[in-house]
Amino acid sequence: MIVLHDYWRSSASYRVRIALAMKGIDYARHAVDLTAGEQATAANRGRNPQGFVPTLEIDGLAIGQSLAIIDYLDARFPAPLMVSSDPASRARTLQRALAIAADIQPIANLRVVKRLAAMGVDPAMRDDWSRHWIGEGLAALETMGEPEGPFLGGATPDLSDVCLVPQMYNARRFQMPLDAYPRLVAADAAMAVLPAVAAAHPDRSRFSRS
Incomplete structure (x- = not known):
């Protein structure tokens, strides 16, 4: 069995x-409640020495x-x-994905x-701290998508689009104006209509606990 240990609102x-x-x-x-400190339990650290989520058992x-x-x-x-085997495409995808996952x-x-x-x-x-760093990162990311769209990865979504969706969710949580990022808004909207992406949304994951 494949088990994902996660928290519903974790990016x-x-x-x-x-x-x-x-x-x-x-x-x-298996839900790990970050607000209750469950990430720091011995059980979670036994799976994930950093005491983070997610952890995938597979x-x-x-x-x-x-x-x-x-x-x-x-x-x-x-x-x-999620990442192409073509070296140039792979590098561009990872650059975008890491701009979100490592920097923003x-x-x-x-x-x-x-x-x-x-x-x-x-x-x-x-909140101002969060908006500042999110805004700085999104401004750079706005210029980094593949030209053909509608996704950051081009005609089909890639790892950077998978990373973008939670980041845009967070930006809206912090009530950030997004008018300056039309490319990102469009890519996020294209992702949102995919059934698989909709199924992963925090609103559909919040009350699932096993």
């Missing part, structure tokens, strides 16, 4: 749910880090590929925001 977990759904992979979900392995999980899924279940999202995630709160930063300033 990294959301990415993996999208990839699993796009590949048509059946799996069970083929006798426990794999953390969303991009590592999706890379494994690409190797095991190659249709559809971590700066505004829950553990960072909690640390800001512990340092006495008030809620309004914490």
Whole structure:
């Protein structure tokens, strides 16, 4: 059995749910409540030494880090590929995906925001912090999509589109104006109508707990 340990509103977990759904992979979900601190339990750290989500249990392995999980899924279940085997296309896809997963999202995630709160930063300033870094990253990403569209990956979605969807969800949570990013808004809208992407949405995942 394939088991995904995740939290419904975690961006990294959301990415993996999208990839699993796009590949048509059946799996069970086990919720790890980040707001209750369940990520720090011995059970979760036994699966994921960083104490993060998601973790995918598959083929006798426990794999953390969303991009590592999706890379494994690409190797095991190659249709559809999230990252092309063509070197140039692969590099462009990873550049976009990492701009989100390594540079934008971590700066505004829950553990960072909690640390800001512990340092006495008030809620309004914490939200401003998140909007600043999200906006800076999205401005760069707006120029990085493949020219033909409608997805960032071109005519078909790729790993960068899988990463974009949760990031746009977060931008809206922080009430960011998105008028300056029409390319990203269009790619996100193209993803949203795909049944697999809709099935992975946090609103459909929030109350699923096993």
